[in-house]
Amino acid sequence: MTADAAALDILLAVLLVFLVWRLLTLSDLFKATILFIVFGLLLSLAWVRLRAPDVALAEAAIGSGVTGALVLDALRRLGAHGAVDEARPLRLNLARLSGGLLVACLGAILLWSVLSLPAGWRGLSAEAMAAMPHSGVTNPVTASLLNFRSHDTLLEIAVLMLAVLGVWTLDAEPKPSAEPAGPILDLLVRILLPLMVVVAGYLLWAGGHAPGGAFQGAAVLAAGGILLHLARPFYLGNHVIIRLVIGFGFAVFLAIGVMLVVGGGRFLEFPSRHAGTLILVVEAAATISIALILLALFVGNVREGAGRDAP
Amino acid sequence: MTTPIVYASAGVAMLCIALFGFLTARHVLRRILALNIVGSGVFMMLVALAARPDPPDPIPHALVMTGIVVGVCVTALALALLRRMFADEGSARLPEDREFG
Amino acid sequence: MAVLDWLSMALVGAGTLFFIAGSIGLLRLPDVMTRLHALTKADNVGLGLIVLGLSLQTSGPMEVVRLLLVWALALLTSSCACYLVAHATLQARRETGHDS
């Protein structure tokens, strides 16, 4: 731990807290959104400093690609008037005071519990490392996601599908049609889109032995789809083929789990001989589904410029 | 090992500021941003504590990655609710927060 | 080897200076178009010098390729993004007749 590294850490930590404070107090929500996007970028630097490159990849792809585009799109729907919050003088009333006190107590308890953890505390890392040889992969995070905690990941994909159903149900207002993309935007998309597909494939493949995996690959792929949609709007809708692809990852995951039960094992308990292959199959299917889910969350369920005009 | 402590404290601070912001904000978009940051504060505490052993504990990393992906879906759903409310009622605030319009 | 180290440090230092210059330019220059100009210097030259400096320190050719790929991507995306922002600003100026 050198002084330079400590300077970097403290600078980053202070910057993150400062950004949170500013983006929650600025009255212009556009500026708050930009600070939120910047916050995501800096967060991925923090994950790198905390030796969590897998998390950093996911944060970089989702924070700067998907979430930013989602919030900016929502800002447009709110219009110039809806995007301004009242400047908040923060009059102290009883509710705010008690809320603030409660939050301060929570913070003190959390801080105390963080600082009082024994120095030799190792969490579950020893157990995870001991199980690594049977996991079928050499990246411990991928092993945790797809093997040790595969029930979590299976149900997570189900949650993502539910979110898409919700967005499809809620989307009623047609989007105003976009202007045609100029030559530069066309060029950018034409070069970036194939690269994004390649990088997504690379991350998926690398996930077994290095930082990367299904979520990161899917997020990059979804960002590519969002870029394409921004340049040339297309209708995704809830067509049966889209539904099938969205359900594909979950179905493959579940089918493998059931096959293992039928073969005499336990649900989603990969036999260590085939674990590597099974994990890659599940991850490949999940990447496609998660990418389409994230894209569907952005595109929504209404045609660009279709139907009645916005009032 | 001071790095994990620095970031864990920052995570606690982020969580508390964002939680207070979430409780007091009126505009729903700001509430959505605040909720996101509450999540990020929790993630930061988890990952910071996971960074103390060597090699780092992979289980919290996996949990946080799941959390990040679920977080973006929750955000998308909340934004869809906000858009719908704004389209139907013309306000980006919840009914009990609308005394200023 | 020592010469290579010094050269690499000089290149990285120069790149950092361009980043500092870009930030100061972004703060000090008078309007969007001129600030754009400051930004692209940091993007292209600053990152380029840092990439060159780090390339001298890598262990294998594949890492140099990866570094250069990152730089090429940054060049492409930053120039296109700057063009798009400038174009949209001009268009909005034409429509509204004012800048802020």
Next chain:
Amino acid sequence: MTGFMMFMAATVLASVALGLCRVLLGPTRADAMLAAQLLGTGAVAVLLLLSHATARSHLADVALVVALLASVVSVAFVRRLKPVGGHNGGA
């Protein structure tokens, strides 16, 4: 050498963070966007420097992803919002 790279990473981060004042100062939305772009490039540089300083070459992958996706937000901004106007709204 690694100390130098770490110091340079901190310097780059500090300078682009200073550029963030432009987001708060405005005056147009395009200005705020430019500061975000500068921070994106700064993050790529910091990641590359860190990847050298900590001898973890796979951090360059994170830099690659950041560089690849840096334009998505800018494109979303240009295609979804008017760059002029902030507080009182443009157009």
